Amino acid sequence: MSLNTQPYKGTRDFYPEDKRKQKYMFGVLRDVVESFGYHEYDAPLIEPFEIYAAKTGDEIVNQQLYSFEDRGGRKVAIRPEMTPSVSRMVAARRQELAYPLRWYSIPNLWRYERPQRGRLREHWQLNVDIFGVEDIEADFEIIQVADSILKVFGAKPDNYKIRVNSLKAAASVYKDLKLNNEQHVIVSKLLDKRSKISEDEFNEALDNAVGEKVAASLRKYWTEEKPPENIAKLLKLLEKEQITNAVFDPEIVRGFDYYTDIVFEVYDNSAENNRSMFGGGRYDGLVGAFGVEPVPTVGFGMGDVTLQNFLEANKLIPKLEPETNVVAILIGDVYEPAQKVMSELRSQGLNVAVDSTNRNLDAKIKSAAKGGIKYALFIGEQELATGKYKLKNLETGQELEIAGDEIVKNLKPEK
Amino acid sequence: MSLNTQPYKGTRDFYPEDKRKQKYMFGVLRDVVESFGYHEYDAPLIEPFEIYAAKTGDEIVNQQLYSFEDRGGRKVAIRPEMTPSVSRMVAARRQELAYPLRWYSIPNLWRYERPQRGRLREHWQLNVDIFGVEDIEADFEIIQVADSILKVFGAKPDNYKIRVNSLKAAASVYKDLKLNNEQHVIVSKLLDKRSKISEDEFNEALDNAVGEKVAASLRKYWTEEKPPENIAKLLKLLEKEQITNAVFDPEIVRGFDYYTDIVFEVYDNSAENNRSMFGGGRYDGLVGAFGVEPVPTVGFGMGDVTLQNFLEANKLIPKLEPETNVVAILIGDVYEPAQKVMSELRSQGLNVAVDSTNRNLDAKIKSAAKGGIKYALFIGEQELATGKYKLKNLETGQELEIAGDEIVKNLKPEK
Incomplete structure (x- = not known):
């Protein structure tokens, strides 16, 4: 019986052409975040x-976590997100680290989800966090x-929208409406999954949770356009930096329990995606959960799948050449x-x-072209004796006879 | 109760200074293997x-594999090695791919081992494979x-030794000695773990497995210095390319069941390591296990832990600078x-x-220096008005007053 060639459900094999796209994307991410002083x-x-x-958060831990017992009986989990790991690392060296601390990483993360567009079981996620700044x-x-990354990829402001909210401001509204803790949690969870359920389902659940009267007040609050003070200040700073597609949206919450105030989500405006692409926010309490003095923290996580969908929808991934510049095709017994x-x-x-290989010349040329390599250099006894080589462009078919020391000049991509 | 800040046993947190080493090592690996035409x-x-x-192989699968059932009841495993994955991928596109196919990857791998020097539960491993060449x-x-990688890192031939063997030649010796299949397997396993057990244990187990007379013949064979024909040809090619530290060693086997002929191991000669650093060989049957026509394959896997130990023992990792060139230290309310x-x-x-931050200037300077950043640029209202900035080298204490457009020239590392 032979083994199946399919990858595990909800995951991707990265053939070289796929890996090149990933490397291109990660290269841009690294360049931009490092330009702002972040360390990997x-x-x-x-x-x-x-x-x-x-x-x-319950949904991830109870339904999506890849957790199991190791051979020594320890209960462990494959990371579904990076934030707890980075908080643990900062807590471990709370005193030795220098603040403001700027860190980033591009880990692969695992969640047991029903695979669908934009959502896979294994994905990579840029995590960018700044520690030690309260303001x-x-x-x-x-x-x-986050905005710079999208702009460096070539995105225009109307390709995406940045929605920001203040969880502290929301909590104060909930308090005025006399929501208890349980109701507060239900309302947040409902908002978080609003785009995944119908309007009727949402309204019914909301009425059941808080009663029709409070639900009506909440609905009114969610149409509020006047931002609370901290969001107003934030939007003003963003505008001064020509980030003009950011808006206050009181419906924005995030799926994690650790956020403490400002949160944001970046929406993909393209017709085929049109959903939340990524987001982040402030979580001032997580480092402190590891038994050290808390550290104010803000961060975001940008997933590779939704990012790639966004870039492809907007035709922002350039044509990427294979790593190999040339195949040397040997004629006769000249390997040494x-x-x-x-x-x-x-x-x-x-x-x-x-x-x-011992195949004929034609088969070798075809194979090189099939592999996407642009040039073939022919090396036989005659070439070695004269120092003159035939160089063939496998895309155009053009041939050139050149001296050995002129090959590089003809092949190396201009930087 | 607070959470523990320690990473899971046998794994490493990569703080930025650790990550820089890894990035430096992986950068060299990528450059060298790509120069030989390999695609990631x-x-x-x-x-x-x-x-x-x-x-x-039994040891890994039964004692070291991180395997578990997913939430859908599928039995899955975290990869302990990359070779089965790459074989699966090649098999899935057996017809569409162009040969010789040269691929590489640097995955993280997991094995449940007792952590010790050179051996961790999570490590990264460069995998380099060539598919479709029988010769x-x-x-x-x-x-x-493999040799080029070590040389590009700066290693000298006497820092390491390359030991090669032919499993086909060994099988023919075993056949002449009338070893049955079971004995053949026992002898291979014994050789594989020879360095981990005592000489007496080894000899006793060998005598028990094959009888004293055959054991004596095997011991004699293992001192054989005359290589079989294919190894002789290989060593000659290596010597022509100035790879002079390769030798025939009939005791070299590998821990995996899929190798079919030539295998090799690279030994670290440094006193504090002095062990097998990495290895590889030919495995012509694995792609075929996925139900397609077999593809001849040769490859090796180089682990990051033993490699880093080797490089550090030989002082081959250069001083690596932080990614950040300069910290802008603000004086007064000039953020915008x-x-x-x-x-x-x-x-x-x-x-x-x-x-x-609102800290005083001195605290900010100290913090920047603590973070390992080399330069501080001071920006206050006066600087913004005059366009003249003070630039301080935090290592030497030297200060410079320069115009805004001269900052880059003073800071950018020369390439």
Whole structure:
């Protein structure tokens, strides 16, 4: 019986052409966040179960977490998000670290979900966090970084919308309406899944949770356009930096229990996606959950699947060339002497593959072209003797006879 | 009760200074393997359990695999190695792919081991594989790539030794000695764990498995210095390429069941390590296990932990600077107008963090220095008005007063 060639449900194989897209995307992410002074960190894929049980939220922990017992009987989980890990790491060196602390990472995360567009069981997520800044400048910077990333990819302000809210302001409204804690939680969860259920379902659940009268007041509040003071200040800062597509939206909550005030979500405006692409917010209490003095923190997580959908919908991923510049196609028994030519080209920065198989020339050329490689360099006894080589552009069919020391000049992509 | 700040046993947190080392190492790995025409791919972290049960080997599957049932009742495993995943991917597109196919990846792998020097539960491993070449050129190239990596890191030939063996030649010796299949397996397993058990234990187990007379013949064979024909050809090719630290060693086997002929291991000669650092070999049957026509394959896997130990023992990791070039230290309420200065520096390729906290100047300078950042740029109302800024080198204490458009020139690391 033979083994199945399919990857595990809800995951992706990255063939080289897929991996190149990912590398391109991650390269832009790294460049932009580093330009704002962020440093890359990483954490283990597996964490003790408890760090998610504390604050990650019921839906993820009870329905989506990949958790199991290890061979020593410890209950562990594959990370469904990076925030608990990074909070743990900051807590472990609370005193030694220098603040403001700016960190980022691009981990792969796992959630047991029903696979659908934009949602897979394994995805990668840029995590950007600033630790140690209580004031609104940190909230501003985090949104500024997120916005810069999209702009550096080539996105225009009307391709996306930034919706911001203040959970503290919302809590104060809930308090005025005399919602108890339980009702507060139900209302937040309902808002979080609003886009996934029907309007009727939402309204019925809301009426049941808080009664029709309070529900009516809440509905009125959610149409409120005048932002609370902190959001007004934030929006003003954003506007000064030409971030003009940010708005106050009192319906924005986030799916995690650890957020403490300002939260935001970036919406993809393209017709085929038209949903929340990613988001983040302030979570001042999570580092403190590890037994140290709390550290004010703001961060966001940007998933690769929704990002790639956004970029592709807006045609923002350029054509990416294979890593290999040229295939050396050997004519006859010249494997040993051809090494010198190839080494020389490699030492000059070219990526050189070799086809040393016994197939005929035509089969070798076809195979190189099939592999997407742009140039073939022919090396036989005559070429080695004269130092003149035939270089073929496999896309255009054009051939050139050139000296060995002119090859690099003809092949190397201009920077 | 507060949460524990320790990472899961046998794993590492990568603080920025650790991550920089890893990025430096992976950067060299990528550059070298790409120079030989290899393309990067990736596969999901979790695979169906069956693909390891088939050929990975009893010890890993029964004692070290992180396997569990997912929420849908599927038996899955976190990858302990990459070879089954890459074989699955090649099998899935057996016809569409172009050969020789050169692929590499740097996945993280998981094994439930007793943590010790050079051996952790989570490690990263460069996997380099060439598919579709039956001849010795593929075996040669794989060793050539491995050797080039070490040389590009700055290693000298006497820092390591390459030991090669032919499992086909060994099988023919075993056949002459009339070993049955079971004995063949026991002998291979014994050789594989030889360095982990005492000489007496080894000898006793060998005598028990094959009888004293055959054991004596085996011991004699293992001192054989004359290589079989294919190894002789391989060593000759290596020598021509100035790879002079490769030797025939009939005791080399590998821990995986899928190897079919030539195998190799690279030994770390440094006193504090002095063990097998990494290895690889030919496995012509694994792609075929996925129900397609077999593809001849040679590859190796180089782990990050043993590699880093090797590089550190030989002092081959250079001093690595933080990603951030400069911290903008704000004087007074200039957060908004300072944005323009910082944006301009970022657009010129500098990585600029900002300290907008209300602490005093001295505290801000100390914090920047503690974070390892080399320069501080002071921005206050006067600086913004005159366009002249004070730039302080936090390592030397040297201060410079310069115009805004001269900052980049003073800061950017020379390439």
